[in-house]
Amino acid sequence: MPKTQDHTHTQRISLDHDFEVLYEKACEAGIDTAFSRAKQTPVPCPFGSAGVCCRHCLEGPCRIGLNGKGPQEGICGANGDTIVARNLLTMMIEGAAGHAEHGRETALALLEASEGHSDYQIKGVEKLYQVAAGLGIETNGKAVEDIGKQVALKALEDFQKQAGAMNWLTLHAQQQSIDKWDELGITPVNIHLEISKAVTRTSMGCDADPINLLLGCLTMGLVDGFGGLHLSSDLQDILFGVPKLVKSNFRLGVIKKEMVNIAVHGHVPLLSEKIVEWSRKLSEEAKAAGAAGINVVGICCSGNEMLMRHGIPAASSFSSQELVIVTGMLEAMIVDVQCIMPGIQKVAECYHTEIITTLPYVKIAGSTHVNFHTDKADKAAQDIVRKAIANFPKRDHQKITSFTGTVEAYAGFSNEQIIEALSALNKEDPLKPLLDAITSGAIRGVAAIVGCTNVREFQDWGNVTVAKELLKNNVLVVATGCSAHSLAKHNLMNMQGLEYCGESLRGVLKAIGQAAGLESLPPTLHMGSCVDNSRPADLLTAVANRLGVEVKDLPAVGSCPETHSPKALVIGTYFLANGVDVHVGVNPQVSGSQFVTDVLCNGAKDDGLNLEKLFGGKLIYEKDPVKAAAILLRRIEEKRLALGLSS
Ligand code: XCC
Numbered sequence: 001m002p003k004t005q006d007h008t009h010t011q012r013i014s015l016d017h018d019f020e021v022l023y024e025k026a027c028e029a030g031i032d033t034a035f036s037r038a039k040q041t042p043v044p045c046p047f048g049s050a051g052v053c054c055r056h057c058l059e060g061p062c063r064i065g066l067n068g069k070g071p072q073e074g075i076c077g078a079n080g081d082t083i084v085a086r087n088l089l090t091m092m093i094e095g096a097a098g099h100a101e102h103g104r105e106t107a108l109a110l111l112e113a114s115e116g117h118s119d120y121q122i123k124g125v126e127k128l129y130q131v132a133a134g135l136g137i138e139t140n141g142k143a144v145e146d147i148g149k150q151v152a153l154k155a156l157e158d159f160q161k162q163a164g165a166m167n168w169l170t171l172h173a174q175q176q177s178i179d180k181w182d183e184l185g186i187t188p189v190n191i192h193l194e195i196s197k198a199v200t201r202t203s204m205g206c207d208a209d210p211i212n213l214l215l216g217c218l219t220m221g222l223v224d225g226f227g228g229l230h231l232s233s234d235l236q237d238i239l240f241g242v243p244k245l246v247k248s249n250f251r252l253g254v255i256k257k258e259m260v261n262i263a264v265h266g267h268v269p270l271l272s273e274k275i276v277e278w279s280r281k282l283s284e285e286a287k288a289a290g291a292a293g294i295n296v297v298g299i300c301c302s303g304n305e306m307l308m309r310h311g312i313p314a315a316s317s318f319s320s321q322e323l324v325i326v327t328g329m330l331e332a333m334i335v336d337v338q339c340i341m342p343g344i345q346k347v348a349e350c351y352h353t354e355i356i357t358t359l360p361y362v363k364i365a366g367s368t369h370v371n372f373h374t375d376k377a378d379k380a381a382q383d384i385v386r387k388a389i390a391n392f393p394k395r396d397h398q399k400i401t402s403f404t405g406t407v408e409a410y411a412g413f414s415n416e417q418i419i420e421a422l423s424a425l426n427k428e429d430p431l432k433p434l435l436d437a438i439t440s441g442a443i444r445g446v447a448a449i450v451g452c453t454n455v456r457e458f459q460d461w462g463n464v465t466v467a468k469e470l471l472k473n474n475v476l477v478v479a480t481g482c483s484a485h486s487l488a489k490h491n492l493m494n495m496q497g498l499e500y501c502g503e504s505l506r507g508v509l510k511a512i513g514q515a516a517g518l519e520s521l522p523p524t525l526h527m528g529s530c531v532d533n534s535r536p537a538d539l540l541t542a543v544a545n546r547l548g549v550e551v552k553d554l555p556a557v558g559s560c561p562e563t564h565s566p567k568a569l570v571i572g573t574y575f576l577a578n579g580v581d582v583h584v585g586v587n588p589q590v591s592g593s594q595f596v597t598d599v600l601c602n603g604a605k606d607d608g609l610n611l612e613k614l615f616g617g618k619l620i621y622e623k624d625p626v627k628a629a630a631i632l633l634r635r636i637e638e639k640r641l642a643l644g645l646s647s
């Protein structure tokens with residue numbers, strides 16, 4: 001069993017007490033987790049943290065001296081501004097590539113389903129018609145499969161066309177935004193072209209203009225927003241159906257001692273859908289093995305996807321993924337892609353848990369690999385579920401820690417679901433009750449709390465604190481990704497949390513909820529996984545269109561209080577390109593360049609060129625969640641004032 005150097009100080013790691021219990025247990029057993037590893041490297045490298053370390057060629061690595069001391073240029077002459085901007089773009093590329101790959105896999109899955117050589121069928125027919133119409137595809141008299149194929153081909157065209165703008169950008173963006181992006185020369189043509197161009201421009205001896213590099217970051221934001229988020233959400237809705245209101249549970253009590261427990265972890269829901277399906281079909285086999293049945297729980301965004309469409313309960317967000325294994329009750333953890341800590345394998349080796357990787361390009365040494373492809377998805381899912389069942393009798397009962405507490409949460413707030421709820425108040429014009437609430441000031445603004453949990457942060461604290469501060473001040477809060485886990489675990493997605501809402505917000509939530517047959521809408525609305533950040537974006541676009549303004553004019557903000565992932569940074573950049581203010585609570589690693597910091601964070605009234613002048617919103621870096629919320633509230637009020645909305 002691995003021993004860590006220092007387990008004497010078990011400081012607090014999470015607002016979720018269950019994980020603190022497991023962390024202590026892991027420390028006592030000498031099992032390393034990300035939390036203990038983070039404590040072993042207490043101070044991150046100051047050069048990397050400031051973004052001034054360059055490894056783009058073999059003459060380096062070079063680093064710029066901090067605070068003006070030491071060398072101010074790399075060997076090639078690249079200065080701190082160029083190096084910082086280039087490193088930021090490198091992170092953007094990484095984030096956008098992950099989401100784009102998610103989109104591409106989903107597009108291929110839709111193509112194969114449409115052509116009939118796959119284990120999947122189109123379930124979201126209405127969404128298919130809607131997307132097809134938006135893309136200008138003739139649907140009259142055509143079979144569903146035929147339309148599905150046309151839509152899939154249009155999506156794949158976004159990875160190969162050589163001129164014009166991406167289809168998915170034209171499908172979802174406001175024309176005024178497109179005009180602005182065209183004028184700045186940042187409109188993406190195709191996803192792979194832009195990623196490849198961006199990799200090229202960051203390489204040694206290419207782009208050395210920090211402004212141009214930052215504009216390249218915005219192009220990556222658009223690639224991510226349209227080619228990653230929107231394309232993935234749309235096609236997943238077409239394949240698996242549009243999410244509808246569901247009630248489920250969060251926290252570690254969702255892991256059941258008497259059941260075969262399977263965790264789905266990662267992002268692309270293709271395989272998880274089948275795991276859920278086969279877990280239900282094979283429950284008799286689990287009973288034959290002595291279990292009461294099969295229990296699927298979610299981790300990270302796979303968890304969000306399965307929650308949104310099937311009400312699967314959620315066990316953990318990103319930062320505590322290893323600790324789920326420490327319950328001693330997990331028979332298998334199935335992973336696909338992104339945010340999967342390699343550390344899970346070592347932890348699993350201390351228990352009976354089997355880690356199962358499923359994609360040929362995401363493997364972990366020591367783990368089981370079951371190759372997944374859409375035409376053999378049923379077979380793969382059955383194999384995996386049976387492996388989990390076979391592990392059930394191997395549990396070491398001495399090592400089990402079970403929890404009883406769960407927290408109820410509502411989820412499934414697609415825009416379609418939100419519109420449906422609103423239409424109970426106004427059938428002819430469903431958006432009107434929401435618009436009225438915003439214009440009257442009953443709702444001051446809209447905030448999307450998105451992104452991750454981060455091992456170096458006190459888990460859930462930032463996400464929950466920003467949310468509570470905004471709710472108190474009558475801001476409508478929607479959430480996605482791992483931050484949605486944080487909010488759900490702390491009662492912000494059930495009726496108990498209504499007490500945190502300001503009076504006028506609570507009134508609106510109750511009015512909408514009751515018309516739709518609930519006691520109220522929950523205080524915060526779970527809109528899905530990280531790629532589902534397309535949903536809040538679409539909601540804002542719909543509201544802006546109805547008010548006859550641009551998204552940038554709306555009293556709307558984004559916040560990533562505890563992010564860890566370049567994916568969250570590039571999602572934020574997509575919102576920035578739309579003029580929405582974005583808060584990050586974790587160092588974005590640009591402080592090594594005053595110039596880059598100014599461009600990103602300065603206001604429209606400041607000297608020089610900056611994001612707010614160009615697009616209407618800026619990056620806000622603030623570690624303290626209470627202060628961050630205060631800044632966001634101020635920004636919301638400024639935008640209300642500019643729009644002439646009631647104060
Ligand atoms: Fe990953 Fe999406 Fe972040 Fe969670 S929220 S840690 S990116 S799983 Ni997207």
Ligand code: SF4
Pocket residue numbers: 054055056057058059060061062073074075076077078204205
């Ligand atoms: Fe150094 Fe320039 Fe090479 Fe970067 S690209 S490592 S700054 S020589």
